[in-house]
Amino acid sequence: xxEIHVENLSLHFPVFTQIETSAGDDGGRAGAxxxxxGGRRRFVExxxxxxxxxxxxxxLGLVGRNGSGKSTLLRxxxxxxxxxxxxxxxxxxxxxxxxxxxGVRPESSGRRNILLRGLLRGLKRKEAxxxxxxxxxxxxxxxxxxxxxxxYSTGMAMRLSFAMATAFSxxxxxxxxxxxxxxxxxRKKAQDRMNSLVNDASITVIxxxxxxxxxxxxxxxxxxxxxxxxxxxxxxxxYKKVDAYFKVGQPDVARPAPVLDTAISEAS
Amino acid sequence: MFxxxxxxxxGVTYWRLWLALAWEDIxxxxxxxxxxxxxxxxxxxxxxxVKILIFRPFMSGGNAHYFTVYxxxxxxxxxxxxxxxxxxxxxxxxxxxxxxxxxxxxxxxxFQSITRALFNFMMTSVVAIIILILYQPSITPTALLVLxxxxxxxxxxxxxxxxxxxxxxxHRDITHLxxxxxxxxFFLSPILWYPESMGPLADYLWWNPFWHFLWIFRAxxxxxxxxxxxxxxxxxxxxxxxxxxxxxxxLYRKRLVFWF
Numbered sequence: 001x002x003e004i005h006v007e008n009l010s011l012h013f014p015v016f017t018q019i020e021t022s023a024g025d026d027g028g029r030a031g032a033x034x035x036x037x038g039g040r041r042r043f044v045e046x047x048x049x050x051x052x053x054x055x056x057x058x059x060l061g062l063v064g065r066n067g068s069g070k071s072t073l074l075r076x077x078x079x080x081x082x083x084x085x086x087x088x089x090x091x092x093x094x095x096x097x098x099x100x101x102x103g104v105r106p107e108s109s110g111r112r113n114i115l116l117r118g119l120l121r122g123l124k125r126k127e128a129x130x131x132x133x134x135x136x137x138x139x140x141x142x143x144x145x146x147x148x149x150x151x152y153s154t155g156m157a158m159r160l161s162f163a164m165a166t167a168f169s170x171x172x173x174x175x176x177x178x179x180x181x182x183x184x185x186x187r188k189k190a191q192d193r194m195n196s197l198v199n200d201a202s203i204t205v206i207x208x209x210x211x212x213x214x215x216x217x218x219x220x221x222x223x224x225x226x227x228x229x230x231x232x233x234x235x236x237x238x239y240k241k242v243d244a245y246f247k248v249g250q251p252d253v254a255r256p257a258p259v260l261d262t263a264i265s266e267a268s
Numbered sequence: 269m270f271x272x273x274x275x276x277x278x279g280v281t282y283w284r285l286w287l288a289l290a291w292e293d294i295x296x297x298x299x300x301x302x303x304x305x306x307x308x309x310x311x312x313x314x315x316x317x318v319k320i321l322i323f324r325p326f327m328s329g330g331n332a333h334y335f336t337v338y339x340x341x342x343x344x345x346x347x348x349x350x351x352x353x354x355x356x357x358x359x360x361x362x363x364x365x366x367x368x369x370x371x372x373x374x375x376x377x378x379f380q381s382i383t384r385a386l387f388n389f390m391m392t393s394v395v396a397i398i399i400l401i402l403y404q405p406s407i408t409p410t411a412l413l414v415l416x417x418x419x420x421x422x423x424x425x426x427x428x429x430x431x432x433x434x435x436x437x438x439h440r441d442i443t444h445l446x447x448x449x450x451x452x453x454f455f456l457s458p459i460l461w462y463p464e465s466m467g468p469l470a471d472y473l474w475w476n477p478f479w480h481f482l483w484i485f486r487a488x489x490x491x492x493x494x495x496x497x498x499x500x501x502x503x504x505x506x507x508x509x510x511x512x513x514x515x516x517x518x519l520y521r522k523r524l525v526f527w528f
C-alpha cells in the first residue's frame with residue numbers, strides 16, 4: 001500500500017549565480033526567501049517545516065501563489081530534491097509528471113517514447129510494447145504516434161505525457177500545474193483516469209491554481225505561502241482560510257520580507 | 269563510499285533503458301541521412317587515409333606499412349579515449365531534463381554515454397581491422413589481449429565519468445579546461461610519432477596515462493608484445509581513479525540536482 005509521510009521538511013536551494021537584491025521592502029510579493037548562511041553561502045529557503053501524512057486513496061491538492069513552493073514540494077516527494085532537513089518517506093511506485101517535455105525525447109516518436117517510459121518503469125521490452133496501443137488510444141494522437149514528439153502540439157504532448165504517466169499503474173501520482181491547462185474534453189478524461197487510480201488505492205498529489213479542478217479531484221489541500229504551511233485539511237476548509245487571509249489584504253507580516261522574485265526560486 | 273556503489277548497482281539494472289537511450293542518441297545524430305551510422309566508419313576511413321597520405325613521407329627509413337597500422341590503431345584508440353574524457357564533464361548536464369523529471373540512478377546516464385562511445389569505437393574498428401588484414405599479416409594469439417584492454421578502458425571510463433561528471437557540473441570551468449588539455453594531449457601521446465623518435469623527452473611523456481592505454485591496445489597487435497609494464501601502469505590508474513571517484517561521487521551525489 002502506498003504511503004507518504006513528511007515531517008518537518010525544509011529545503012534550501014544554494015544560490016551560485018550573482019543576483020542583484022533590492023534593499024527596499026517589497027512587502028507582500030510572492031516568492032521564497034533568500035538567506036545568508038554564514039560567509040558567502042547563500043540559499044533560497046524553498047520549503048520550511050512542512051509536515052503531513054497521506055495514505056492509500058488520498059488525493060491532496062497543493063494550493064498557494066506562484067513561487068510558494070508547490071512544485072518544489074512535488075519534486076521532493078518525487079525524490080528529485082533531497083530534503084535539507086526533516087523526514088520524507090514515500091512508499092510505492094512513483095509516477096511524476098512535472099512538466100510537459102521533461103523526460104521525453106523530442107526527436108523520437110511517440111511510440112519510442114512510450115517504450116522508453118515503460119523501460120524506465122522497469123518493464124521488459126515486450127511488456128512495454130504491449131502498452132503502446134492503450135496509451136496512444138487514451139492520448140488520442142492517432143497517426144502522430146509514429147512522428148517525432150517535437151512535431152506535436154502542446155495539447156498532444158500533454159495528453160501523451162499524462163497517458164504515459166498514468167498507464168503503468170502508479171501508486172503515487174505527482175502532477176504539476178499544467179494538468180489544469182488542457183481542453184475540457186481532456187480534463188474530463190484526465191479526471192476519470194485519476195478517479196480510477198484512486199479506486200486502485202493510489203495516492204495523488206496535484207499542484208494547481210485551478211480551484212474547480214482541485215475541488216473536483218482532491219479530498220485534502222495543503223496551502224503553502226513562501227515555503228511554509230499555512231493550512232492543511234479538507235479542501236473546502238483550506239480554501240475558506242485562503243479566502244479569509246487574502247480578503248484581509250494583510251500580506252504575511254510574521255515572515256521576513258522576500259528579496260527574490262518568483263522567477264529565481266522557480267529557476268533554481 | 270556506499271551510496272555511490274548503490275547508485276552504480278541500480279544503474280546497471282536499468283540496462284534496457286540506457287541501451288535504448290544510447291540508440292536513440294545515435295539515431296538522432298544520423299537521422300534522415302542516407303548512409304546513417306555508416307558515416308561513423310566512412311568518416312574515420314577518410315580521416316585515416318588523409319592522415320597517412322600526409323604523414324607517411326615524413327617517416328623516412330621506417331617501414332611504411334608498419335607506420336600505417338601504427339597510426340590507424342593510434343587514432344582508433346585515441347578517438348575512443350577522447351570521446352570518453354570529453355563527454356564525461358557534461359554527462360549530467362545533458363541529462364538535466366531526465367534528472368529533474370525522474371528519480372533514477374545517475375550512473376544510468378554514464379552507462380548511456382559510454383555505450384554511445386563504445387558503439388562509435390566498434391564502427392571505427394572496422395577500418396582498423398581492414399588495415400590490419402592488409403598490412404599486418406603476422407598477427408599472433410597475443411593480439412587477443414585487446415579484449416581485456418577494451419574492458420579495462422571501459423572500466424576506467426566509468427570512474428572518469430563519475431569524477432568529472434560531478435566536479436564539472438558544479439565547476440563549469442573544469443569542463444573547458446579538460447577540452448583544452450585534450451587538444452594538446454593528442455600531441456603528447458604516441459599517436460603520430462614513435463617513442464624512440466622523441467629522444468629524452470620520451471622519458472617524461474611516458475608518464476602520460478594515455479600513452480599506456482594506447483599501448484595495451486597497440487603493442488599486442490603490431491609488436492606481438494603483451495605490454496606488461498603498461499598493463500601495470502593502467503592497473504594503478506584504475507585503482508587510484510576508482511577510489512577517488514567513488515569518494516567524490518558518494519559525497520556529492522545528493523547535491524548534484526541543485527547544481528544545474
